[in-house]
Structures are given as C-alpha cells and as structure tokens.
Amino acid sequence: MKAPCFTQGQLEELAKVLGDEVTGSKLTLLLEQEHLHDEIALSTKWKRIYNAFANYQNEKCCANQIMRFVKLVLEPARYIDKSSHYHEVLDNVSAILSFVGFEIKEDGKIYHCKQARTLSDAEKRANNLKKQLEQRLSHSQIFKYCLPELLANNYFHSVFETNKGLFQRIRDLSGITTDGIALIEQVFSNNPILIINNYISQSEKDEHKGFCNILKGLCGMFRNPEAHEPKVTWEITEQDALEILGMISYCHRRLDNAHKIRIV
Template sequence: MKALDNVCVEKISRILGELISGTELTRILSKNNWKDHDTETGIKSISTKWKRINASMLYEINKVKSPKPFFQFVEEVMTPVSFVNSEEGWYYNLKEINLILRFYGYEITDAGKIKIVKATETLSEAIKRSKSLIEKLEAHNIHTKVTEYCTPELLNENYFHAILEASKSVFERIRVLTFSNLDGNQLINEAFKINNPSIIINGNKLENNDEKSQYLGLKSLLNTICYIYRNPTAHSPKLFNEKNENDAIIAFIMMSMAHQQLDHCSCVRFIN
C-alpha cells in the first residue's frame, strides 16, 4: 500500500461526482461533519460536484492523516442498493474506481466495501486486472449459449456458480434437441448410444473407426463436463478451484467446444 495522493483523490472524485446529486452530496458531507467548501461561508458557491468532493476529501484526509474519510465517502456513494436498477452502471463504475485504487493497494468489493489488495505496479497489469471475466472470455470466442446462461454470475466474478449455470446450458440443449426429461450422464449416455443414437453428428454415419472415434469423443467431452462441472458430487472434492479465474476459463472453453460440436448435430430419435 502507498498513501493516497492528490491524483488518486481527484480522479475518483470525478467519477463519484457523476453518481450523486448536489443535494445528496451536501447531505453526506453534513451528516459526517466533513468540511463543505461550498456552504461553510453561508454563501452558496457554484463549484462542480467533483470539485466539492475533491476539496472536502483532501482536507479531511490531511486533518486525520488517514484515508479513512475518503474510503467512507466512496463506500457511501458506492453502496450496491443505489444501483439496483442499473447493474451495468454498478459494474462499470466499480471497474473504473478499482482501476485507480489498485495502484494504491486497495479495491472496492462487490459488497461496496474497501479492502486491501496487492498493489498494481504497471499500467498493463492494471488493465489486465480490471478486465471482467466476460471481456477475457471474448478472446476465446466462447459460444454464446454458454455465456447467456450465466451473465450475472460472470459480471459478479462468481466463478463457481457461473460454471455450474453454464454447464446447465449443455444439458438443456440436448434435452431440447431430443425432447427428453433426462439429465446429466443418463441423458448423454441415452442420446449418444453408438448402436442406437438419438443424436448424430451431421455427415457422420458411424460406418468406420474414424467416424466412431469422433462420435465417442463428443460423448466423452459431454460426460467429462457433467462429471467435473455439473454433478453435485464433483463439487465436493473441488476438482477445480472455484476462486481461480484460469480454471473458470478452461471450463468455459470445454463447454464452448461442446456447443460448437452440437451446432453440427441433429436428432434422429426422440428420448422418452
């Protein structure tokens, strides 16, 4: 961690100034007995909101020799309940503020609280850390049917539940394709019976070893997704680290591969 400087306070003040009204700003400053340079003389000034925030917070930081007042102000403005009708606005501003704070060894959590983190050293590192998982997945051309099932979890970087929800997309697609009520490995094994298939890969007639190998490869991929990411028992031994971003990316790549293969499949037998 390093001490907050004028650059940090000003940049974040500019962001926060766009998120609250002048009336709300006056209320917060008054409630906490913080210096309000626009009202203390009794003559209302016409300073912009961010300049009022900046002047007040720099004064309070210097007075107590601590960033605590500034952090308290940030937390009051960035309380999650204020963004219940603007989820996109919440994550955008959270990202912008954290991009700055991380240079000083802090960040705002999804609960709207400041915590200590490893300080960012370079701009490239800061940009990389500020990217959401959705943005990172874009580089891997993840199938849209994967992300549409778990966008809220991805925005929240809740990897464990994002993976679980995304895995459901694979099995729901097979159920819809086969008009089946089965689930998990039972669904896969019934749909991909090599001697009596319900689902076939278009153009694959299962007439030779290469075609059978391709077909069994898809079946194995689907079963693997089920065993590792879908079945509740697979979550107990933690076969993947629910907090590890790289593990999450691997999971999404596997599910994307499955959907890409299913794009070229057809149903030839409904499952009762």
C-alpha cells in the same frame, strides 16, 4: 490504521467515477455525513468531490475518510435492479483503489489486495471475467445462462450455471428430458438422436464418441461435485473458470451444427 494517500491523478479519477453516481443534493448530504468540506460553488460534482478529498488528505495525511465516502456512495442497496452497472462501477473503483492496496467488493466493503504497481496491474482488476470471455469470443450461450454470476466475478457459480445451461440445451435440441450421464448416453449413444458431423466414416464416429466423452467428463468433474460439495471445499480460480468455460463454449459451437436424426 491509516489508509495510504492517493496521488492527485488517482484522486481525480476516483472523484470522476463517484461524481457520476450521485445527484447534487445527495452529494451534499454524503460529504456532510463524512465531515468532508464541500465547495458547493464549484461547477461540477466531481470537482466538489476532488476538492473535498484533497483538502482532507492534506490535513490528515491519510485516506480513511475517503474510503468511508466510497463505501457510502457504493452501498449495494442503492443499486437494486442495476446489478450490471453496479459491478462495472465496482471494477472501475477497485482499479483505482488498487494503487494503494485496496479493492471494493460486491458486499460494499473495502478489503486489502495486492497493490498495483503499473497501469496493467490496475487494468486487470477492471477486466472482469465477463470481459475476458468476450475477448475470447466465447459462445453466446455462456452469457445466456450465467450473466449475473459473471458480472459478480463468481467463478464457482459461473461454472455451475453454465454447465446446467449446456445440458439444458442438449435437452432442448433432442427432446429428451433426463439429465447428466443418462442424458448424454441417450442423445449421443451408438444409436444417437443428435450427431455433430455426418456420422458416416469411422473417423466421424470416433469424433462423435469423443465429443460424447467430453460431455460426460464435464458432467462428472464440473457439475456433480458442485451439486454435492460446499463452495468452500471446491475452489475454482479465475484461470480454472476461464478454461472450463472455454471448454463449454467449444461444446456449444459443436451443438450449433448438430443434426437430429431420429425422433423419440
């Protein structure tokens, strides 16, 4: 199957991104490996890559060899201990590939995707979950507990790890070592250890009880199923993840002002 050709502008941008990822000597080997013509006399790496890509497309009227070159440069093994940078590069390359209906994922393989028709469509591919949460000013604790999962756009484990982080923070603040519903009831019961307001008026007590119920809901709905169901049967979409993580971010903000009123 022939991969569709890129436009001149798309080839330039792709060449610039890939040029930053290889040394000059490595570039020579990779171009040779994929039988792409290398104009070594050109002054910059990205121009050598662009020239090789353009020559290939003009001759073959497809982008198959270009796609193979992309996979070579972005082979996951080349990015051990550079996970954050790797996923950023994947996002940028996928944004370009999306114009011809492809994307590259963290396994280093290229897959079909919905073709981007506009710049906004392509930008959405580069705008990963972490960036969206940053734009929403999500609480710093969200990133503390699930940064690797966020960088990989792993919605399932982002929710799982962030929920674990929320309950760990409650343990740290309260000194209670239990977990789940039992932890919430001990810490936020009618004889609470932590309070999120003055806990004097009835409306304050009702708010405190409501917060306790939110925590129980998060534990019951978004944590326990994760622990007992296989990933393939408990799907979490990007929208689901953003809304769940937003709820957890709210809980962390309320914990920022929590007071410990008794010692256990």
